[in-house]
Structures are given as structure tokens and as C-alpha cells.
């Protein structure tokens with residue numbers, strides 16, 4: 578496991594950090610995004626998607642109700658999941674995470690993935706986000722290189 582820490586002080590800073598993190602992550606890869614509601618997980622996904630040219634920031638919204646959003650170009654096949662509303666491993670099983678991982682250039686970013694053992698087992702990385710004072714956010718990125 579490699580590890581890097583970052584701090585941002587604004588939404589713009591977190592969006593920009595998406596570029597740095599996009600360069601660290603090497604598809605095919607599943608990464609868990611952890612942190613409380615409002616930590617900035619979805620904002621970071623916007624930044625990563627924009628950095629990879631997969632989607633413009635405005636088009637990346639929270640998949641809280643739809644569970645999974647998908648963005649694709651020649652560089653990356655990005656899957657953005659939010660498992661906040663799910664409770665059981667049975668609900669996870671039908672999402673087809675393994676199938677997503679077999680897509681060329683798959684990058685699977687999973688909010689609240691740490692709550693499910695099956696997701697933890699598939700993960701090659703984790704980004705933990707923590708809210709500091711005001712708009713400050715601390716990030717810890719861990720990944721298998």
C-alpha cells in the first residue's frame with residue numbers, strides 16, 4: 578500500500594485535487610471513498626471525472642438514489658457508486674461490481690463502500706476525507722501500485 582495525504586481549503590481546491598488523484602489511480606481499479614455526509618466525496622469524483630475528460634463537473638451528481646452513474650471515454654470507464662442507502666450484502670451482489678471491474682479501463686469509485694466486506698475485498702485503494710474547520714478538507718489516499 579502506498580499512501581499520500583492532501584489538504585484542500587475550498588470546493589475548487591478539491592476539484593483541482595481530482596487531477597492529482599486521477600494521475601495516481603491506474604485502471605482497472607476499485608477505490609472506496611470514505612467520509613461523513615458533506616465530506617466532499619462526490620465533489621472529488623467530479624474533479625477526477627473532469628481530469629480524465631470523462632464528464633464535465635456539472636454532469637457529475639450524487640448517485641445516492643440511482644446507486645451508480647457511468648461515464649466513459651477512450652481513457653476511462655468510470656463508475657461512480659453511492660451505497661449509503663443500501664443495507665445488505667445481497668443488495669451489493671446484484672450491482673455487479675466484478676463485471677464493472679472487467680470493463681476496459683474500469684475505474685470504480687464507491688462512496689460508503691467500507692460498510693460492505695465484499696466491496697472492501699475488491700478494493701485496491703481508499704480515499705478517506707475528513708472535514709476540518711470551515712471549508713478545510715483533509716484527504717488520505719491509499720492505493721496498491
Ligand SMILES: Nc1ncnc2c1ncn2[C@@H]1O[C@H](COP(=O)(O)OP(=O)(O)O)[C@@H](O)[C@H]1O
Nearest residue numbers: 586587588591614615616617618619620712714
Ligand atoms: N474543500 C471542500 N471540498 C469539498 N466540498 C466542500 C469543501 N468545502 C466546502 N464543501 C462543501 O461540502 C459539501 C460536500 O458535498 P459532497 O461532495 O456531496 O460530499 P459527500 O459526497 O461526501 O457527501 C458541498 O456542499 C460543498 O460545497
Ligand SMILES: [Mg+2]
Nearest residue numbers: 618619639688
Ligand atoms: Mg456523495
